[in-house]
Amino acid sequence: MTYKKLPYEGLKAFCTDVYYGYGFPRQESEEIADVILCADLYGFESHGVQRLIRYHKSMLEGNIDPKAEPEILFETPISAVIDAKRGAGQKMALFAMHTAIEKAQKQGAGFVTMRNANHYGIASYYAMMAAKEKLIGLSFTNSEAMMVPTYGRNAMLGSNPIAVAMPAKPYVFSFDAATTVIPRGKLEVYEKQEKPLPYGWAVDVDGLESSDSTRILQNIIHKAGGGILPVGGSDPLNGSHKGYGYGMICEIFTSILSGGPTSNHWRRGETSQGFIAIDYGMFGDKKEIEERMSQLLEELRESDKAEGQTRIYTHGEKEQESAKEKQLSGIPVNEKTEGELREIAAYLKLDYESYIRN
Amino acid sequence: MTYKKLPYEGLKAFCTDVYYGYGFPRQESEEIADVILCADLYGFESHGVQRLIRYHKSMLEGNIDPKAEPEILFETPISAVIDAKRGAGQKMALFAMHTAIEKAQKQGAGFVTMRNANHYGIASYYAMMAAKEKLIGLSFTNSEAMMVPTYGRNAMLGSNPIAVAMPAKPYVFSFDAATTVIPRGKLEVYEKQEKPLPYGWAVDVDGLESSDSTRILQNIIHKAGGGILPVGGSDPLNGSHKGYGYGMICEIFTSILSGGPTSNHWRRGETSQGFIAIDYGMFGDKKEIEERMSQLLEELRESDKAEGQTRIYTHGEKEQESAKEKQLSGIPVNEKTEGELREIAAYLKLDYESYIRN
Numbered sequence: 001m002t003y004k005k006l007p008y009e010g011l012k013a014f015c016t017d018v019y020y021g022y023g024f025p026r027q028e029s030e031e032i033a034d035v036i037l038c039a040d041l042y043g044f045e046s047h048g049v050q051r052l053i054r055y056h057k058s059m060l061e062g063n064i065d066p067k068a069e070p071e072i073l074f075e076t077p078i079s080a081v082i083d084a085k086r087g088a089g090q091k092m093a094l095f096a097m098h099t100a101i102e103k104a105q106k107q108g109a110g111f112v113t114m115r116n117a118n119h120y121g122i123a124s125y126y127a128m129m130a131a132k133e134k135l136i137g138l139s140f141t142n143s144e145a146m147m148v149p150t151y152g153r154n155a156m157l158g159s160n161p162i163a164v165a166m167p168a169k170p171y172v173f174s175f176d177a178a179t180t181v182i183p184r185g186k187l188e189v190y191e192k193q194e195k196p197l198p199y200g201w202a203v204d205v206d207g208l209e210s211s212d213s214t215r216i217l218q219n220i221i222h223k224a225g226g227g228i229l230p231v232g233g234s235d236p237l238n239g240s241h242k243g244y245g246y247g248m249i250c251e252i253f254t255s256i257l258s259g260g261p262t263s264n265h266w267r268r269g270e271t272s273q274g275f276i277a278i279d280y281g282m283f284g285d286k287k288e289i290e291e292r293m294s295q296l297l298e299e300l301r302e303s304d305k306a307e308g309q310t311r312i313y314t315h316g317e318k319e320q321e322s323a324k325e326k327q328l329s330g331i332p333v334n335e336k337t338e339g340e341l342r343e344i345a346a347y348l349k350l351d352y353e354s355y356i357r358n
Numbered sequence: 359m360t361y362k363k364l365p366y367e368g369l370k371a372f373c374t375d376v377y378y379g380y381g382f383p384r385q386e387s388e389e390i391a392d393v394i395l396c397a398d399l400y401g402f403e404s405h406g407v408q409r410l411i412r413y414h415k416s417m418l419e420g421n422i423d424p425k426a427e428p429e430i431l432f433e434t435p436i437s438a439v440i441d442a443k444r445g446a447g448q449k450m451a452l453f454a455m456h457t458a459i460e461k462a463q464k465q466g467a468g469f470v471t472m473r474n475a476n477h478y479g480i481a482s483y484y485a486m487m488a489a490k491e492k493l494i495g496l497s498f499t500n501s502e503a504m505m506v507p508t509y510g511r512n513a514m515l516g517s518n519p520i521a522v523a524m525p526a527k528p529y530v531f532s533f534d535a536a537t538t539v540i541p542r543g544k545l546e547v548y549e550k551q552e553k554p555l556p557y558g559w560a561v562d563v564d565g566l567e568s569s570d571s572t573r574i575l576q577n578i579i580h581k582a583g584g585g586i587l588p589v590g591g592s593d594p595l596n597g598s599h600k601g602y603g604y605g606m607i608c609e610i611f612t613s614i615l616s617g618g619p620t621s622n623h624w625r626r627g628e629t630s631q632g633f634i635a636i637d638y639g640m641f642g643d644k645k646e647i648e649e650r651m652s653q654l655l656e657e658l659r660e661s662d663k664a665e666g667q668t669r670i671y672t673h674g675e676k677e678q679e680s681a682k683e684k685q686l687s688g689i690p691v692n693e694k695t696e697g698e699l700r701e702i703a704a705y706l707k708l709d710y711e712s713y714i715r716n
Contacts, residue, residue: 074641078467078640081642107436108435108436109436109469111640111641136610149658151667164603173610177600177603181590181596182597198596207663232590238556242535242601245533245535245673249522256647256650257642259646262657280615283471284431284439289617296609299622305510305565306510306561306566312509
């Protein structure tokens with residue numbers, strides 16, 4: 001697969017015009033494009049413009065309504081439950097996180113849960129929104145079931161990522177990880193490369209470990225049984241029950257509190273998400289707290305490396321370095337994705353070439 | 359090592375009188391004893407009466423002041439920072455969680471962080487306190503550094519457990535786990551049994567994996583380097599960075615927010631802890647939310663088992679079954695521990711035999 005570097009600003013303008021073309025207002029279109037391009041900047045290709053064709057198909061099939069507006073179903077000074085009305089995932093999640101941030105700015109904390117949502121992109125985008133406002137941010141989403149619980153043989157929980165961000169210098173702390181040992185995208189990569197899966201990643205329909213990526217993927221798609229293991233693998237000896245527990249925590253802050261279907265009953269357009277913002281000014285001088293965080297992160301990066309290693313990363317560091325670099329040098333886009341972008345451009349009568357010209 | 363079953367009520371009365379003997383008021387002594395015995399009921403021997411001798415030595419050495427009272431250093435309607443004044447770990451943590459619960463009952467949520475604390479026993483006790491009040495409870499503690507970050511060779515974070523509890527029937531959801539792949543106690547068990555450590559548990563002073571439990575333990579004790587790996591092991595391929603990230607989340611809600619030393623600067627009597635209570639009534643009808651949670655947990659337990667397995671557990675189920683059984687049939691106490699209990703009784707002039715007579 002050949003990759004080509006395309007200009008960040010051009011791709012973002014293109015994405016914006018695509019959403020504008022679907023009927024979203026200009027500002028919303030820009031905001032949605034920012035979420036999508038952020039994934040590419042961070043190096044999460046799977047959630048970047050590569051995904052645009054899937055959103056496009058959802059639009060054409062009428063699964064995403066550009067006119068849908070979020071509805072607050074239940075609210076207190078520090079909480080809200082939102083119905084996303086199957087609107088665009090990014091638009092609704094932005095609204096939800098803004099709601100959490102506003103509550104935190106007024107009351108110290110904001111807890112928002114949302115149901116009937118679509119795929120919202122990378123979880124860390126929303127946690128980082130809070131960090132930009134000098135708050136701690138958390139973001140959660142459930143998904144189609146793909147995690148097999150410890151001792152089970154059926155996928156019961158989603159990949160259920162948890163993202164947490166907190167201001168620090170020079171790199172904002174930004175943790176974002178599926179509570180499965182790997183996200184589904186990694187299975188797809190191994191399948192394309194015809195590589196056997198490492199031990200501890202996935203189980204077959206009998207609940208026993210398997211290295212056959214094609215079989216596992218087909219099983220997930222056809223809900224035949226089996227799936228991806230929690231962080232910690234299949235055995236409690238290695239912490240399988242811990243990954244399964246982190247997946248449950250995500251499920252609580254998404255479907256359980258919002259009233260949407262749990263991952264094992266997931267249906268398209270009925271994803272549940274959670275957003276939390278915490279003003280750490282509730283615990284003292286914000287600058288001092290930020291400095292403590294920055295110091296710990298620096299001590300981690302500076303601590304001695306394992307033999308053969310040259311660097312210890314803190315969470316978010318790689319992504320923030322990647323973003324800086326890609327804003328200047330461009331976003332690597334593979335030829336298949338570029339073909340899809342041209343297809344979308346043609347449909348919306350946009351002049352694709354005019355956006356990516358350097 | 360021979361084990362003997364001792365009556366739950368008798369051991370609890372003994373523990374209560376021990377703390378009363380140290381100079382704690384009777385009610386506080388009962389509450390502390392309840393935390394300690396709860397660990398034994400749940401089957402966490404390491405945190406039960408087995409640990410009493412360590413608390414006893416701390417008392418004799420003057421490291422724990424029975425007269426110490428918690429001081430609230432900073433407070434908002436939904437938050438508090440507490441100085442535990444190196445008082446008894448359980449007493450201070452009980453105060454902190456009660457503070458979080460009261461705030462949640464009034465405002466919807468309570469966030470409490472505490473510094474200058476001692477070992478507080480099992481993290482889940484405090485999360486469960488909130489669950490008993492029909493709230494979601496979270497509890498965190500940092501500790502002496504023992505987790506080696508991904509690609510590192512020095513222990514930088516503690517075992518950093520995260521506990522989360524939420525009401526459900528018939529078993530309260532109660533997750534409680536070190537963010538290291540194993541707690542330190544497990545290393546000690548392997549050393550006593552002279553068993554090699556499985557791959558993915560620990561690294562030696564060079565940061566490379568080792569199966570030598572004696573060496574690893576000695577290294578941790580003498581701060582020579584190496585230590586226990588995060589959940590996910592040493593390689594990001596298996597999610598090492600995820601366990602390391604969960605450890606960081608614990609560190610944020612403990613030392614970073616309270617202002618205590620981070621795990622890599624930990625000193626005795628300067629542990630930091632975090633306590634959160636959330637009233638899920640902020641998200642709608644509490645009964646409906648509890649029912650959704652109970653249903654998901656039941657669906658997990660009822661889902662198909664892996665070949666060779668007969669049961670899928672939900673978090674807290676084993677512990678709650680164990681507690682029920684042990685309240686009736688007694689707490690298994692090994693002969694070494696019983697010797698220590700006799701030693702403490704002699705010191706405090708208590709008639710040990712009178713407590714454990716059935």
